[in-house]
Amino acid sequence: MSQVTITSPRDWQEHDLSLAARLGMWIFLATEILFFGGIFCAYAVLRYLNPVGFGIGGHETEILYGALNTFVLATSAVTMTMAAKAADGADYRLIRIGLIATFALGVLFLALKGMEYHDDIVHHLVPGHHFALADPSAEMFWGFYWVLTGLHAIHMSVGLVIIGRAYWLTRQNLKLDELRRNLDVSSLYWHLVDCIWFVIFPVIYLAGRSG
Amino acid sequence: MSAHRPDRRWLRGPVLVWLALLLLLALTTWIGYMPLDHLNAAINFPLAGIMVALVAYYLMRLKNEVGVVWLAALAGVIFLFTLFFLTFGDYFDR
Numbered sequence: 093m094s095q096v097t098i099t100s101p102r103d104w105q106e107h108d109l110s111l112a113a114r115l116g117m118w119i120f121l122a123t124e125i126l127f128f129g130g131i132f133c134a135y136a137v138l139r140y141l142n143p144v145g146f147g148i149g150g151h152e153t154e155i156l157y158g159a160l161n162t163f164v165l166a167t168s169a170v171t172m173t174m175a176a177k178a179a180d181g182a183d184y185r186l187i188r189i190g191l192i193a194t195f196a197l198g199v200l201f202l203a204l205k206g207m208e209y210h211d212d213i214v215h216h217l218v219p220g221h222h223f224a225l226a227d228p229s230a231e232m233f234w235g236f237y238w239v240l241t242g243l244h245a246i247h248m249s250v251g252l253v254i255i256g257r258a259y260w261l262t263r264q265n266l267k268l269d270e271l272r273r274n275l276d277v278s279s280l281y282w283h284l285v286d287c288i289w290f291v292i293f294p295v296i297y298l299a300g301r302s303g
Numbered sequence: 304m305s306a307h308r309p310d311r312r313w314l315r316g317p318v319l320v321w322l323a324l325l326l327l328l329a330l331t332t333w334i335g336y337m338p339l340d341h342l343n344a345a346i347n348f349p350l351a352g353i354m355v356a357l358v359a360y361y362l363m364r365l366k367n368e369v370g371v372v373w374l375a376a377l378a379g380v381i382f383l384f385t386l387f388f389l390t391f392g393d394y395f396d397r
Contacts, residue, residue: 111369118372122379129383133390140394143341159332166324166354173317173362183309276364283363290354293328294347298335302343 106269113273117280128243128288135236135295138229145229150299152217152225153237157208158297161201162289168197169286175258176279179272184262187275191259194282198252205245212237233299240292247285254278320361327354 104112139146175190216224218238219231258278261271331350335343359365365376 111372114368115372115375118375119378122375122382125379125383126386129379129386133386136387137390137394140391155332159328162328163325166321166328169324169358169362170317170321173320174314177313177317178309181309183311186309186311280363283358287355287358290324290358291348291351294331294335294344294351298331298343298347301335302338302340 106273110269110273110276113277114280117277121280121284124247124284124288128240128291131236131240131243132291132295135240138232138236139299142229142232145227146233147300148225148227149230149233149237150296151301152215152230152234153297153299154208154211155297155301157204157211158293161204162293164197164201164204165286165289168194168201169283171197172255172279172282176272176275179268179275182268187262187271188259191255191262195252195255195259198248198255202245202248202252205241237296240296244285244288244292247288251282251285254281317362320357323357324354327357 171190171193173190175187175194178184178186178190212218216222217234219235223231223234225231225234255278258275261274266274327350331347334346334350337343339346359376365373368376
């Protein structure tokens with residue numbers, strides 16, 4: 093009679109641990125896709141029903157900040173990949189350079205976002221009593237602006253903590269396999285935050301530009 | 304004896320993806336300003352999809368992943384499309 097042995101994750105080989113970590117992160121990312129997807133779907137329905145108001149609202153967004161931040165995140169996607177892939181060759185110097193650059197670009201993104209939020213508040217673009225635009229659906233658009241960009245900024249802040257932790261791990265006496273596994277999972281999260289922004293950019297900043 | 308110098312030729316791939324992302328960003332912004340009526344969004348959302356696909360395939364390394372990871376990655380996308388399909392199936396019919 094054959095006997096089945098269930099092993100503890102402590103006894104797994106690196107290959108299994110790495111696959112489990114990546115699979116777990118991808119499942120988590122799928123839930124994130126659906127989390128943001130629900131908001132994008134609500135936005136799409138309301139924009140379909142109120143094209144003029146959404147165009148008026150979209151026209152008031154700061155395209156320069158939006159485009160600059162897209163550039164910053166596209167660049168951070170590459171620096172993060174640099175850090176993760178450098179672990180394959182035990183290139184610790186490049187891992188650290190990649191992580192520091194990614195962290196710096198993340199901070200720059202949030203700084204630009206903060207400046208943009210400041211301008212939006214000064215121009216009374218926060219939905220409520222003193223909202224600057226008369227069209228109610230333009231106000232609805234700005235509700236989506238704050239929710240989508242705010243949730244994204246929270247994810248970005250979490251990403252910075254994850255990158256900071258990854259850098260700290262490079263200073264510990266970890267086995268290379270363990271460090272590589274951590275970098276792989278950290279980079280997956282960071283890239284998802286980039287990808288969400290690549291969708292937010294046309295949805296928020298390019299609405300109403302052509303008219 | 305010369306010091307060990309790591310091989311960094313693989314950096315060419317991520318840099319090419321970066322250039323493609325910047326090109327797509329410029330194209331998306333340019334199309335956003337073109338007087339195309341409702342076609343702007345119809346063109347720009349697939350372009351955003353291409354940017355996401357480039358990052359997922361090359362930088363998130365789906366290219367080298369096993370089937371079960373692909374399944375997890377595609378699950379989110381498939382359910383998202385289902386959500387949009389069912390929602391807009393209803394609104395376009397009204």
